[in-house]
Amino acid sequence: MHNSSTSSLLAMHSRHQHHQPQQHHVALDVPEILHIIGEYLSRRDIITCFRVCASFHSSLAPFLYRDLDLIGGASRIKYSCNKYTYGHGYAYNHGDSCDNNTLGLAGNGDDDGESNNKGADKRWQTGRRRVDGGRMGQRPTLAVLRDRYAPLVRRVKLETRFTSEYLTVGFTHLTAITISYNGDALRKPEEATIATTSASATLGAETGCKRKKMKTPSGEGTDTKEDDANDNEVEQNGKGSFVDNTKALVRLVQDNKELVSWTFEKFRTSPLSAEVWKAIVEAAQERLEAKNIMRGGRRMSPTTVTASTGLELLEVKQMTVDKESAPWFVKACRLAKVLKLVVVDLTHASLLHHHDPVPPISSPSPLSQHRPQEEQEATALIPPMAHEINMWSLQGFTFMDQLRFLVECSQARSIAWSSPCAQWRHDLFHLSNQDLETLINPGQEQRQRQQRPQWPHIHSLRFSEWLRGKIDLTEMAGLGTSISRLLLHIIPSNNQIRFFRLSGAKMQPMAVDTIQQHHNLSLNHIRLRSCPSVTSTMIQGLLESCPNLTTLTANVLSVDAISRGRPWVCRDLVEFQVYLDLCHETQVSVDKALESQHLVYTRLATLPNLERLLIARIPGRSNNMRPETLHSLNLRLACGLGSLSTLKRLKVLNFVDVEQWLDKESVEWMIASWPKLNSVQGMLTPSLEQSSALATILTNHGIFHSCA
Numbered sequence: 001m002h003n004s005s006t007s008s009l010l011a012m013h014s015r016h017q018h019h020q021p022q023q024h025h026v027a028l029d030v031p032e033i034l035h036i037i038g039e040y041l042s043r044r045d046i047i048t049c050f051r052v053c054a055s056f057h058s059s060l061a062p063f064l065y066r067d068l069d070l071i072g073g074a075s076r077i078k079y080s081c082n083k084y085t086y087g088h089g090y091a092y093n094h095g096d097s098c099d100n101n102t103l104g105l106a107g108n109g110d111d112d113g114e115s116n117n118k119g120a121d122k123r124w125q126t127g128r129r130r131v132d133g134g135r136m137g138q139r140p141t142l143a144v145l146r147d148r149y150a151p152l153v154r155r156v157k158l159e160t161r162f163t164s165e166y167l168t169v170g171f172t173h174l175t176a177i178t179i180s181y182n183g184d185a186l187r188k189p190e191e192a193t194i195a196t197t198s199a200s201a202t203l204g205a206e207t208g209c210k211r212k213k214m215k216t217p218s219g220e221g222t223d224t225k226e227d228d229a230n231d232n233e234v235e236q237n238g239k240g241s242f243v244d245n246t247k248a249l250v251r252l253v254q255d256n257k258e259l260v261s262w263t264f265e266k267f268r269t270s271p272l273s274a275e276v277w278k279a280i281v282e283a284a285q286e287r288l289e290a291k292n293i294m295r296g297g298r299r300m301s302p303t304t305v306t307a308s309t310g311l312e313l314l315e316v317k318q319m320t321v322d323k324e325s326a327p328w329f330v331k332a333c334r335l336a337k338v339l340k341l342v343v344v345d346l347t348h349a350s351l352l353h354h355h356d357p358v359p360p361i362s363s364p365s366p367l368s369q370h371r372p373q374e375e376q377e378a379t380a381l382i383p384p385m386a387h388e389i390n391m392w393s394l395q396g397f398t399f400m401d402q403l404r405f406l407v408e409c410s411q412a413r414s415i416a417w418s419s420p421c422a423q424w425r426h427d428l429f430h431l432s433n434q435d436l437e438t439l440i441n442p443g444q445e446q447r448q449r450q451q452r453p454q455w456p457h458i459h460s461l462r463f464s465e466w467l468r469g470k471i472d473l474t475e476m477a478g479l480g481t482s483i484s485r486l487l488l489h490i491i492p493s494n495n496q497i498r499f500f501r502l503s504g505a506k507m508q509p510m511a512v513d514t515i516q517q518h519h520n521l522s523l524n525h526i527r528l529r530s531c532p533s534v535t536s537t538m539i540q541g542l543l544e545s546c547p548n549l550t551t552l553t554a555n556v557l558s559v560d561a562i563s564r565g566r567p568w569v570c571r572d573l574v575e576f577q578v579y580l581d582l583c584h585e586t587q588v589s590v591d592k593a594l595e596s597q598h599l600v601y602t603r604l605a606t607l608p609n610l611e612r613l614l615i616a617r618i619p620g621r622s623n624n625m626r627p628e629t630l631h632s633l634n635l636r637l638a639c640g641l642g643s644l645s646t647l648k649r650l651k652v653l654n655f656v657d658v659e660q661w662l663d664k665e666s667v668e669w670m671i672a673s674w675p676k677l678n679s680v681q682g683m684l685t686p687s688l689e690q691s692s693a694l695a696t697i698l699t700n701h702g703i704f705h706s707c708a
Contacts, residue, residue, distance in 0.1 A: 034059035065152040070162050145169045155261075160245060167248040174252070176261035176313070181270060246273045253279040260287070260312035267319040268345075277328035284310030284335045311385075315340040323348040334382050340390040347396030351405045384409040387457075390416040407454050407490055414460035414499070454490040459522075461491075461515075464503035484511040493518035501527040502534070512538050520545040524572075527553040536561035539578065543568040543603075553577040559596045560585050562603060573607045577614040579658075582631045600633060601640040604647075611649050616656035616682065632658045636666045650674045655682035656708055667694050671701050679704045 038046065038060045046064050049056045146169040153171055157178040253259060253276075262280060264272060287310035314336035321329050326349035333339055333351055386409050391402060406415060491497065497519035502512070512534055515523065523546045528534045536558040542549065549570035558581045582597060604613070615633055635641055635655065644650075653670075662684045670677060680698055684691040684705075695705040 035062075038063045061149060062152050065149045066154050068153045068156045068158075068166075070156075070158040070166065142166070142169055164245050164248050167245075167252050170255075171252060172255055174256040174259045176263075177252075177259065178263040178265070179249075180265040181267045246275050249273075249276045250279045253283050257283075257287070259283070260310070262311075262313065263315040263317075264319055265317045267316075268343075269320070271320050271322040271325060274322075274325035274328055277325045277332055280311070281328050281331045281335065284332070286310070311335045311337065313338045313340075315342075316344055317342045318344075320345040321347075321349040325349075331382070333386075334384045336386055338388040339384075339386040340388075341394055342390070342392045343395075344393075345395045350397065350401060352401055352408075385411060387411055388414045392416070392418045403486075407486075410454055411457060412455050413457050414462075415455075415458065416460075416462040416464075418462075418464040418503075456492055457496075458491060459496050460499035461487075461497065462499070462501040462503075464501065484514060487511055488514045491518070495519050495522040498522050499525040501525075502531050503527065503529045516541055516545060521548065524548045525551045527551070529553060529555065531555070536581070537564075540565040543570055546570055547572075549573055551575045551577075555579065556581050558585075559583070559600060562600060563596060568603050568606055571606065572609050574609055575612040575614070576604075576607065576610060577612070579617050580615050580633050582633065594639075597634065598640045598643070601643040605643045606646075608646050609649055610647050611676075612652040612654075613647070613650060614652070614654040615658060616654045617658060635660055635662060637669055641666055641669065645673045647674060649676055651676050652679045653677065653681070654679075658682060659686065661685055662694060664694065664697070667697050671698070671703070677703055679706075681706045681708070683707050 034056060041049070041060075041063070043064065046060050049060055050064070142165060145166075150170040151172050154173060155176040156166070156171065156174060157180075158166055159180045159182040161182055311332065314332055315338075317340075321344065329349050330351055333341070384405070389406065389409055389412055391406075394402060402417070406412070406417065409415070491514070495518070497515055500515050500519075500523060512528070516538070520542075523542070526542060526546075526549065528539075534554065536556060539552075539554045539557045540561040542552065544566045547569045550572055551574060552570075553575070554577070556579045580600060582593070582600065584593070584596070588596075604610070617632075632655070635653075660683060667684070670680075680703060684694040691707075698705045
């Protein structure tokens with residue numbers, strides 16, 4: 001259903017209600033139908049429907065207020081709902097039930113308005129034109145949000161200076177919240193009161209709370225003051241009824257039983273209170289109990305426990321965890337189904353070892369009181385429940401501790417591990433291979449627990465920025481070998497890895513070989529960048545052994561490796577991003593060089609689903625290319641370009657920094673043979689004049705061209 005036609009139908013319905021009540025779309029009177037239509041409307045169209053007809057409010061309000069986004073900036077606050085973000089609010093206000101106050105936005109002033117049929121038509125005609133050009137920077141008034149629409153909000157994003165005001169409006173059905181620290185952190189009440197009052201004053205200036213001349217529908221000028229009601233309410237809160245942000249967050253957790261997704265940003269200088277972390281953990285524990293995780297006073301197996309989670313998402317960006325909140329933070333990390341830690345200081349919070357302040361999920365039954373104390377303490381530490389893990393630049397958490405934590409995440413489906421911080425590099429130089437050997441070959445007491453692979457469900461691995469900098473690869477050979485052996489030990493060999501990315505990782509080739517040998521039938525996405533140990537032979541091996549491969553990104557593939565290898569089997573390949581090096585290891589004749597180039601064309605021609613062919617050189621990333629390897633594929637008909645007529649789906653061709661000598665005939669052949677081609681990047685010829693002429697041919701056929 002098209003958005004414009006749907007909104008037109010709704011507007012027609014409202015106009016018929018004004019003009020001819022007996023001739024309107026009866027189907028639109030059914031709330032269920034309006035609810036289905038609302039799923040296809042953009043936020044702009046939903047606001048327009050609110051303006052023209054009050055009968056749409058009950059059905060469309062859940063879509064409009066589903067997402068509440070309060071983004072504080074230097075210029076304005078943007079309020080967005082649904083999955084679209086547009087300007088909202090008009091420069092005029094009508095005196096019926098479909099005005100700004102109905103939408104819950106800050107007031108635009110009051111005028112006599114128009115409530116007759118002509119006014120309704122005019123609202124529809126001007127509404128769609130002005131909804132994009134309306135005033136940005138409004139936010140919903142606290143009173144209207146509290147009285148009408150707070151229960152409809154499912155996801156909210158705000159900064160700490162708005163926390164106390166907006167989190168106390170009565171949200172009861174939140175499922176996700178994002179809190180960003182902007183300088184007014186969760187401080188002591190007396191400090192935060194001053195900060196909140198100051199922020200409210202600044203907020204008035206940022207959101208345009210000033211008198212300005214505005215025109216009514218009749219054309220007369222009126223003086224209006226924007227956001228008066230909302231600012232007065234914030235001012236009252238700042239003067240005498242300040243609500244501590246910490247208490248507001250704790251109360252929010254208690255009132256919203258479905259709040260399972262938390263995102264915290266920029267808490268580097270002001271750690272989050274331990275009370276908040278405690279409330280999050282206890283709420284997650286209660287949800288686990290409600291899902292019958294505990295039965296008969298016995299703790300069930302880890303597999304059963306992780307079948308249902310009490311915390312769907314925990315995303316922490318730029319945060320320092322203090323000593324007081326560390327135990328609760330660790331517990332929250334181990335409860336999260338999706339765990340994302342980006343630039344987090346864990347000096348006081350080890351994800352492995354901590355003093356657990358939280359009792360077991362359920363108190364043990366009287367019959368189990370005779371169990372040894374060690375067994376009861378072990379049940380208090382819940383194994384990590386994370387299915388998706390993303391760890392990037394964790395400070396105060398050593399390399400081995402991070403590796404141990406990842407190995408412990410037995411329910412992991414996707415792991416992304418990266419840390420360019422200097423501390424990790426320091427840890428690696430002081431790392432003992434014996435520690436890695438212990439993980440690979442555990443002691444007798446741990447072998448029974450590790451009979452099966454530690455990651456039985458893993459399907460995505462992303463390792464990047466390992467050992468970045470000038471580090472002698474030979475000194476780290478033992479480390480790379482140990483890590484590769486560890487991967488072989490903890491990853492099941494049953495063809496289930498689908499996504500594998502290695503970027504800037506000085507690991508031994510064994511890691512890539514392990515993935516290729518045991519997961520060649522499941523691999524469909526491979527990215528290998530800035531990896532000196534990844535050779536052309538490995539790339540050729542992937543192309544000839546991974547039939548389901550759809551994306552391949554690597555540094556270089558030499559013609560010698562192609563000549564020695566077998567035909568490619570990845571007929572479903574969509575993106576090929578590899579520099580093709582046509583320089584032989586030894587000097588060959590001209591005929592042999594041409595034969596090799598035709599062989600490369602033949603291999604590429606076996607990829608009928610290819611959409612992106614990128615053979616550009618990437619300076620600085622080609623660590624394993626010889627200095628003289630500047631000869632690549634010659635994209636001319638005389639050199640074999642005609643073999644690529646099978647690439648009917650090709651959309652992007654990129655040969656930046658690869659010297660070409662294209663002619664008019666070859667360019668016209670590309671246009672005719674590749675009907676979906678829409679982008680060509682790279683110098684067409686060394687001559688700027690000739691290259692410009694050929695580029696004109698491309699642009700005349702609607703194909704974008706760029707030299708870089």
